[in-house]
Amino acid sequence: MASSSSKSLFSSPHFTSFNRSSHSKSPLLSFSTSSVSLNPRPLHSSITSSSSSSSSSSSYSSNRCSFIPLRSVLKTLESSAFVSQNSDLADPTSPNDRSTILVAEKLGEAGLELLRSFGNVVCAYDLSPEELCAKISSCDALIVRSGTKVNRQVFEAAKGRLKVVGRAGVGIDNVDLQAATEFGCLVVNAPTANTIAAAEHGIALLTAMARNVAQADASIKAGKWERNKYVGVSLVGKTLAVMGFGKVGSEVARRAKGLGMQVIAHDPYAPVDRARAIGVELVSFNQAISTADFISLHMPLTSATSKVFNDDTFGLMKKGARLINVARGGVIDEDALVRALDTGAVAQAALDVFVEEPPPKDSKLVQHKNVTVTPHLGASTKEAQEGVAIEIAEAVVGALNGELSATAVNAPMVAPEVLSELAPYVVLAEKLGRLAVQLVAGGSGIKSVKVVYKSGRAPDDLDTRLLRAMITKGIIEPISDSHINLVNADFTAKQKGLRISEERVLVDAPPEFPVESIQVVVSEVESKFASAVTEKGEVAIEGKVKYGVPHLRRVGSFDVDVSLEGNLILCRQVDQPGMIGRVGNILGENNVNVNFMSVGRTMRRKRAIMAIGVDEEPNKDTLRQIGQVPAIEEFVFLNL
Numbered sequence: 323m324a325s326s327s328s329k330s331l332f333s334s335p336h337f338t339s340f341n342r343s344s345h346s347k348s349p350l351l352s353f354s355t356s357s358v359s360l361n362p363r364p365l366h367s368s369i370t371s372s373s374s375s376s377s378s379s380s381s382y383s384s385n386r387c388s389f390i391p392l393r394s395v396l397k398t399l400e401s402s403a404f405v406s407q408n409s410d411l412a413d414p415t416s417p418n419d420r421s422t423i424l425v426a427e428k429l430g431e432a433g434l435e436l437l438r439s440f441g442n443v444v445c446a447y448d449l450s451p452e453e454l455c456a457k458i459s460s461c462d463a464l465i466v467r468s469g470t471k472v473n474r475q476v477f478e479a480a481k482g483r484l485k486v487v488g489r490a491g492v493g494i495d496n497v498d499l500q501a502a503t504e505f506g507c508l509v510v511n512a513p514t515a516n517t518i519a520a521a522e523h524g525i526a527l528l529t530a531m532a533r534n535v536a537q538a539d540a541s542i543k544a545g546k547w548e549r550n551k552y553v554g555v556s557l558v559g560k561t562l563a564v565m566g567f568g569k570v571g572s573e574v575a576r577r578a579k580g581l582g583m584q585v586i587a588h589d590p591y592a593p594v595d596r597a598r599a600i601g602v603e604l605v606s607f608n609q610a611i612s613t614a615d616f617i618s619l620h621m622p623l624t625s626a627t628s629k630v631f632n633d634d635t636f637g638l639m640k641k642g643a644r645l646i647n648v649a650r651g652g653v654i655d656e657d658a659l660v661r662a663l664d665t666g667a668v669a670q671a672a673l674d675v676f677v678e679e680p681p682p683k684d685s686k687l688v689q690h691k692n693v694t695v696t697p698h699l700g701a702s703t704k705e706a707q708e709g710v711a712i713e714i715a716e717a718v719v720g721a722l723n724g725e726l727s728a729t730a731v732n733a734p735m736v737a738p739e740v741l742s743e744l745a746p747y748v749v750l751a752e753k754l755g756r757l758a759v760q761l762v763a764g765g766s767g768i769k770s771v772k773v774v775y776k777s778g779r780a781p782d783d784l785d786t787r788l789l790r791a792m793i794t795k796g797i798i799e800p801i802s803d804s805h806i807n808l809v810n811a812d813f814t815a816k817q818k819g820l821r822i823s824e825e826r827v828l829v830d831a832p833p834e835f836p837v838e839s840i841q842v843v844v845s846e847v848e849s850k851f852a853s854a855v856t857e858k859g860e861v862a863i864e865g866k867v868k869y870g871v872p873h874l875r876r877v878g879s880f881d882v883d884v885s886l887e888g889n890l891i892l893c894r895q896v897d898q899p900g901m902i903g904r905v906g907n908i909l910g911e912n913n914v915n916v917n918f919m920s921v922g923r924t925m926r927r928k929r930a931i932m933a934i935g936v937d938e939e940p941n942k943d944t945l946r947q948i949g950q951v952p953a954i955e956e957f958v959f960l961n962l
């Protein structure tokens with residue numbers, strides 16, 4: 323929870339709490355104490371006065387529910403570009419001026435009903451790209467699943483009328499978020515309602531694969547009776563490795579334990595206590611794949627997970643391991659999987675998702691005799707589709723009403739004047755988040771982050787919500803496929819079990835600048851770079867904006883002064899002459915351009931930290947050479 327010096331919002335009369343109720347017909351965000359909608363019109367008239375507080379600190383606990391200062395909500399709403407851009411939205415109570423919602427893929431009836439109670443609903447499935455573009459200019463909202471490409475042409479064709487795109491599911495890779503943001507269109511998704519369906523499908527594929535159900539079914543329908551050919555393997559006592567221990571992965575683990583399997587999991591960012599509660603041991607990637615009989619994939623597709631299952635990793639697996647993929651096709655190198663199946667390195671695979679969907683008809687992978695396939699059916703149960711339909715309908719209706727959406731996935735909605743003042747601090751906040759997550763050793767997982775804002779402004783005059791959102795973005799985005807913004811940051815942090823507390827400290831600094839410095843402190847973790855750990859055992863970094871440019875000022879107990887641009891190498895070394903030259907030479911010889919260097923030391927000729935900004939990412943060999951310089955005690959490369 324919050325630091326001892328922080329005052330909890332639960333107890334503070336200065337703040338009002340709000341909860342998100344995802345399956346009720348109430349607004350997506352409502353004040354729990356006063357049931358006030360966040361719709362800007364009723365908000366002003368309904369709020370009861372709140373007493374002021376002189377507290378100089380506040381805290382936010384994303385593990386319990388979302389809390390933001392009431393004043394910030396008002397400010398945000400008043401200044402929200404989204405709200406002001408949409409102030410001409412159709413009034414749902416006026417029958418002649420109802421919003422038009424195009425539903426382009428099959429959606430559960432309960433969701434359709436909710437939409438019909440609000441606006442005109444047009445269901446048009448299997449539209450060609452041209453047909454979609456032709457229809458979209460008369461629509462205020464569009465709802466799709468994974469089968470419709472909502473690309474730039476769609477936003478262009480909408481001619482500014484389209485205000486929200488709803489993705490009835492988790493993955494938003496079929497929506498061009500950049501274009502949506504550029505055209506001022508909010509994108510919302512439904513991240514929770516299909517979790518169980520996807521987990522159940524993973525188990526269905528696991529059991530069907532182990533007993534050759536699909537192959538035996540095809541055989542008997544072809545008039546054969548091949549009892550000896552389809553002898554399966556048992557699950558009880560076998561080890562299942564769950565790769566990605568998030569919403570779906572943990573539900574798969576729970577179910578596999580019920581089948582008598584030993585379950586291990588790999589997820590660099592999953593909280594150990596969540597795994598422990600289910601009786602699952604979190605292990606390294608190599609340990610997971612080399613010890614498991616069955617490997618089930620549940621991680622998002624990110625640059626870190628793209629083709630993470632390839633010739634090398636198949637080579638590390640226990641011979642004859644079996645693979646299940648209900649996540650995304652792109653986490654597997656499909657050609658490498660065909661090779662592994664041919665050699666028997668992988669005995670069988672069961673796949674719901676493919677790099678290209680639908681896969682080519684002559685796909686060797688799909689046609690392989692040891693592969694069981696389904697056409698992206700993970701979310702396709704009646705129950706999940708009803709749940710997803712309600713979740714997305716509520717989100718779309720809420721967005722059309724101008725409410726803040728907890729499942730928004732694109733641009734923050736802040737007035738240009740607020741944004742321009744905060745702009746450099748926003749960049750600093752995100753970079754500090756990115757640095758913090760990279761300094762934490764993978765396995766330990768980040769659960770608790772404290773952010774300390776030092777400012778010359780009275781704490782109540784500092785709206786830190788955007789900064790907190792950007793720190794959250796910096797921490798979460800490098801390790802997931804979540805897209806974080808002002809609206810969804812707290813929601814996503816809560817989903818990921820990340821607790822963020824904030825403390826505002828009044829310092830003697832010019833009040834014309836909103837923030838003097840920002841410190842990010844991560845507790846209860848191990849660091850990849852021991853020097854980033856303070857005497858209190860916390861990973862701590864501090865930055866400030868200098869001449870409009872974000873700078874790193876402190877790492878652990880060391881003062882540094884480097885601009886946060888490009889990439890960063892941090893080295894701890896014995897403080898002796900020639901170090902800058904030696905490391906600089908290695909980088910130069912390997913064609914890595916150094917854009918700055920700064921050395922901070924604790925005591926002369928004892929120990930120092932060298933921060934080196936580099937334009938390019940050094941290759942492994944260059945990093946190895948730096949590591950071999952005798953006076954360098956430890957170093958880390960950080961991607962900004």
Ligand SMILES: NC(=O)C1=CN([C@@H]2O[C@H](COP(=O)(O)OP(=O)(O)OC[C@H]3O[C@@H](n4cnc5c(N)ncnc54)[C@H](O)[C@@H]3O)[C@@H](O)[C@H]2O)C=CC1
Pocket residue numbers: 492493513516517520565566567568569570571588589590591592620621622623626627648649650674675698699700701702801802
């Ligand atoms: N086949 C289908 O119809 C469906 C597929 N999905 C897919 O399943 C996947 C998981 O979905 P959720 O559980 O809802 O998401 P989630 O965000 O709750 O869980 C993903 C987990 O993967 C972990 N992770 C991130 N990088 C990792 C890495 N390099 N190695 C191991 N773990 C890593 C994250 O820490 C997180 O715990 C997503 O790719 C989603 O698109 C989800 C629903 C239906």
Ligand SMILES: O=C(O)C(=O)COP(=O)(O)O
Pocket residue numbers: 467468469490491492493516698699700701702
């Ligand atoms: O929710 C997801 O990420 C899914 O993969 C489900 O996709 P679908 O809605 O069934 O097209």
